[in-house]
Amino acid sequence: MILKNKKNKKENTKKSKAEKTKKTEDVKGGEKTKKTWSALRGMHDILPKEEKYWKSMYNTASKLAEYMQFSRIETPILEEASLFVRSIGKGTDVVEKEMYLFEDNDGSKVCLRPEATASVVRAYVTDGLWNNPQPVKMWYWGPMFRHDRPQAGRYRQFTQVGFENIGVLDPAADAELILIAFNFYKDLNLPVEIHINSIGTPEERERYKNELLNYYRTKKSYLCEECRKRMVKNPLRLLDCKEEQCQGVKEEAPQIIDWLSEASKSYFMKVLEYLDELGVPYILRPSLVRGLDYYTHTVFEVYPVSGEGAAQSALGGGGRYDLLVEEMGGKSTPAAGMALGVDRSVIYMKDYYQQNQLRVEKDPYDIFFAQLGDRAKGRAMKILEELRKSNIKIAFNLYKNSLKTQLDIANDLKVPYALILGQKEVQEGTIIIRDMESGIQEIVDQKKIENALKKKLKKFDELAK
């Protein structure tokens, strides 16, 4: 299909205008029209040139997970819709307007996962993970879907990396998760801010909500339109309002921390103490509430530290969800978790690296292997195959026949040495090693390539030491 398309296109360009007109008529006459596709709204391709960022994120997460003893879990992308309605909460925006919801062939309601915590908890409950040594620490990396209006760093399909700790109620677990989030960015050389708060138990939160509403009712005449809606729909969000006119009211508002029980408060204090001990900087933000219903006690979000510019959206966040496992049909089990937005983090990384002239280096090639002539090409493939396990990183291009072009590529790749194999060398069983800087060439026996190269390459010297 694609090939055919391309061919047509090429022919078109060579046609005169008159012929083009004719072609249009043909199309109208029922011939196939040229169609191209853009990605669906909010979906994007991750191109090869961006891969280095994604790779370094994945490797960083994976290494952290291993050190902190989180094991990888992969759950399906498609889940029963009610799983998320139950876990995330019926009234939330994520469930109400952002789910990719559709009917499966048998008529059951399924959806593309908007997040993974619910799935991980489902696995914990139904796959018997509660019989394993507790807590069960798991991490995941994969695509999530939310049907939202796209914006910078907000896509309908996006990648999250997340960590879940199920089965233990201990401030150390909360601190550990925050530490992982912090270290993830630290290892990538990205400065971040941790915002943290505690929203206590549902009962405490309910009491606070009433108190907040009582307070806001007395100030109703000062409020913006949006805030009046929030009073009915989502009172805790009142504290997020950015309108000038509401700032004064906000500052005087009661804070949730004052409405927590002693137990909740001291739990939260302990989390903060651990963070202090670890040297993880945080900002207490009494207005921080999270969008999903299942959170209890500790909640936190991670923000980029931007030199200038507007407040950016969160890179990630998480918190404790002690009631979710039971809500999902398991035994009452405490748990906590967090998730980071990889797409957003990649954007931040690109930006920050560019501004600060940092680079993600790809592993450079050691050698370029140039071949010349039919027989040499076959022989080159064979030699490349023999060197595959040698740890020497060799670039090659078997489809270019001119030596000039191949050395040009070698030059672009900035390799220190090139191998040159032509008809003559094939006959003699030798190969040329060319020093790309000095231009000095040396002829060696084909059987001794590996050793000869290793002698020349510095990295093998260092390994030997």
Next chain:
RNA sequence: GUGUCCUUGGUAUAACGGUUAUUACGUCGGUUUGUGGUACCGACAAAACGGGUUCGACUCCCGUAGGACACCCCA
């Protein structure tokens, strides 16, 4: 979901209601077929899609799609 702005080769761009749509990067090829960086030459490659206004639309208008930004919300 609401609002504002935008859409010219792969990327970045220029001009124009009327000749063959500018330039750079890029890609491919070449400068006597076995030797790189420079240079020179050549080729490739574009008006998102559909409709309207007009003698004539890449240019003006409308719709669709996509993008960007803000809000709601969130990763």
